[in-house]
Amino acid sequence: MLRHAFFTFIIKHGGGPLSHLGVTYKDLLTSIFL
Numbered sequence: 001m002l003r004h005a006f007f008t009f010i011i012k013h014g015g016g017p018l019s020h021l022g023v024t025y026k027d028l029l030t031s032i033f034l
Contacts, residue, residue, distance in 0.1 A: 007029060
């Protein structure tokens with residue numbers, strides 16, 4: 001559940017002030033899920 005919450009947090013704040021970090025996290029999570 002913690003991993004899901006972390007993933008949701010990244011998606012929700014992906015376009016916020018952490019947008020540049022959000023891209024990195026999304027790429028990282030994508031590589032994990034793929």
